[in-house]
Amino acid sequence: MYLDRGLLLAVALTVILFPGIESWMFADPEHWYRPFIVWGAVIAGVYWNQRRRNFDEL
């Protein structure tokens, strides 16, 4: 079975870092957009991970 190692690393990092990130996201009500910044960062990471593989795996 093929499992993307980058994905596994990302999941592991998320589990480890999530408490800190969560407190940062909701620490200041004035900065209501912080969750979107984190979300955007995740998307960028996935984009970077996907563009390395350009073959049709199906």
Added chain:
Amino acid sequence: MSFSPDQVLLAIIAYLSVLFLVGYFGDRGAIPARVIEHPATYVLSLGVIGGGMASNGVFTLAALYGHHYLLYYLGIALMFLLAVLLLRPILRLCRVHQLASLADLLAFRFRSPWVGAAVTLAMCATLLPLLALQIRTVADSIHHLAGGLDLLPGGGRRDGLALLFCVIITVFTILFGTRNATSPNRNPGLVAAIAFESLVKLGALMLLMAVALGPVFGGFGGLGQWLLANPGVLGGEESALPAGAARLLLLLFFAGAVCMPHIFHMAFAENSDSRHLRAASWGLPLYLLLLALPVLPILWGAVAAGSTLPASFAGLGLGAALGAPWVSGVAFVAGLSAASAVIVVATLALANMCLNYLVLPNRLLRATGDHGLYRQLKWFRRSLITALILGGYAFFTFLGTGQSLPELGFLAFSGTLQFLPAVIATPYWPRANRGGLLAGLALGLAIWFLALVLPVLSNNTLGITASHSDDWTLRCMLALLANTAAFIIGSLLTRRSREEEVAAEICSMDSGSRPHRRTLPVNAAADFVPALARALGEDTARAELDRALRELRFEETENRPYALRHLRSRIEANLSGMLGPALALEIVDRCLPYSKSYPGEAGDFALLEQRLEKVTGRFTGLAADLDYLRRHYRQTLEALPVGLCSLGVDGEVLLWNRRLAELTGIAAAEAVGARWTTLAEPWHAVFAEALAAEPGTLLKRELAGGAPAAPRWITLHCSAPTADADRLLLVEDITDYQLLQDEVLHNERLASIGRLAAGVAHEIGNPITGIACLAQNLAASCDPAEVRETADDILTQTGRVSRIVESLVNFSHLGSGAGDTRLEPCNLADCVDEAISLLSLDRDARPVAFVNDCRRDTLVLADCQRLLQVFINLLGNARDASGDGAAVTVGDTATGGSAVEIHVDDCGQGIAPELLPRVFEPFFTTKEPGRGTGLGLPLVYSILEDMGGSVRIESPGPTASARGTRVTLALRAAHYDAAFAGLVDTAGSRVTG
């Protein structure tokens, strides 16, 4: 509000007309294919996910739980961010097997139309709340937009508005989704329209955010100050939703991304390129981020502007509070576009499921004749779309107004959550079976209905919108856990059918499917039509065959078993897209059943290798090493300098290497997968002979009339059957070797002629001298009787000269046609006599006594000229090995069968045992340097082989003196009747094509 009901109605029709035109142009090709098939279009079409919940329901969630409204988007986004885990294997299955819905997927995996029917019924039940949510979103929006007026007189509230909307959307959906009857999936117009809808929705929400940030707050700074001034809007909101409830919502929306029929349809059935899923894995989360971003500013803007409408209609309220009708119009379009997209796609998907699993199983057998099947499908689909939308409307009117939009959404998502265990098991748990699935689904849905739906029907609320209540969470989790437990226990306690095992293997992530080589009851692609016509009708069967042939790029004359199996699979897949996998399987199994007579289940290596080549890059670790080894050995076989062919026990060609393709002029692509019996001549005959021969026999054959004009010589070596009962055939082109051998033979003969020249001169000299003397006597003689006697003497001497010259000429004629062995009955004793006569011409040779003991009536099937060469070589060797005056004897023995054994015995020193195995090697000689070339015996071997005979040497020979050497030749016997009838046996020696 300042909109009249007529204006709202016209706006709906106008918007849906635009959507229809986009779809129409998309189907007609007016929109370039590169636009429709672009990954961005695919990602936008997946925006159907953000339906009524995204445009209205989430505002309620945001008002209640603040940032927790993001769970809706994050759950869906998470599924796509982790696409590699679940979406990609499902997409693979859907694309390969033309599965268009979740019912198709599960019916395919669990190999049961009952599973498809159960999933379809359950899906219809769980989707009713979602359809009701969309209808209510639009109806309430119209109601608010029209200032509380109804469009229909006496309609009571907004029911009339909703009915009008349903009628319009039904017409649109029918026009839109039922034009292509042969394949309900892959509808480019639908993809274009839904992508357009997603853009409209996103644009509308962005515009509303701009309004909120601009006119209301005066920029981001103003919003920040407003938030500081109104801490109650944000303060403590994150703690309002219990942690368990948050996790459940995340799971609900995560599961919804694959279990909801409209999302499944757009993600898998409408996927035109599997690589698009990679783009969607980050593109859709990005789209959802953009969709989620405006929610809070719009909500806060409405609050700050003093909106009096419920939070779900914050956009409308913002416009109303600002006194800007166009803002309300934009908000209405956002809700309308989201709701209409969900209704269109969800009903299309549900209609296909109902058609495949609830309607067609009872209707299919009546479909005969012309294209009636396609027409029936179209009308059934239209009827089902109407029924489903009206069902949603009925549920909407039944519910009333007590529930919030998020509660309706929750009901639908929690219902479809019950499919998640089966979906996960499809690629990851091969042990799962239909018994477990049906048990789990029944239990989970029963609890879902009793614990979640009934309270809503009776009390109008679940309490989702009541802060700190997580009772609904427990009920939902109970349904899921009971479902999962029943699924697992049921699967473990019941057995899988054989079909389920095969399907599980196909679906499994860990083991690729191992296709088997089985026999079909048809001989060519064209034979599929009458076979399929029994179930589909003549025209439909023809259309399906043409479609499959076109897709696979096969000709109708295709007759390779591999290609026919491939064609069968493609037709099943295409029918699966139209009728569902269960029915497609039933039809194909009934009309084109695999033969049961085939022993065992040999692998379809051609197909397996094709699949492995496609996924080579995916292997890691040990699997990658094994694949590397596989490729290495494959390349080794391909690069062999001899032709290699592997034949299955059923006669199918499994391997055809590059050298063999060059040798035969038949490309591997044509040969692999075909039966060897269909090979063109001369290869058919050659293979037949090689396979009929004893394993290990080396056959040498001449090919004439093949692709190259010049004749060629090949050797064939067939192996014993392997463990899989396959046979290996080695084919080597020995034309160059044969030509060289002929040249050597010719040179050897010339050398012999040279050696004989002195003897010839001597032999001819004597009669010539006699003739000269007789001629002188003749000149002086006048007696007629003496003249006649002298003339007779001259003629006798002339005859002697002629015989000597004829023998020499016969011997020398061997050279030109040496490679052209022609078998005919030869008198053995005469041939030996002639050889002895020729050898006697060599005056320098050792004097030995040649004894011809061959029976005068023995005939052998041989090439007389070449047999003469054999005896000259053997007798010459025997003479060289014998002492002066020794006897060299040639005799023959009938073996009792159809063969004759000829013995050449000498009384020489014999051959040392260690040298015996080497005597047939070219250039090996025991003679002194310069006395022998070492080619005599190899030539004897070669000539005997060409004539279908054999040669063996014993030393010491079985003579009384137990010394010397015996050479034994075996040749086929011939008979006088055949000889006198002039029959010539050329079979087995010269193969022409």
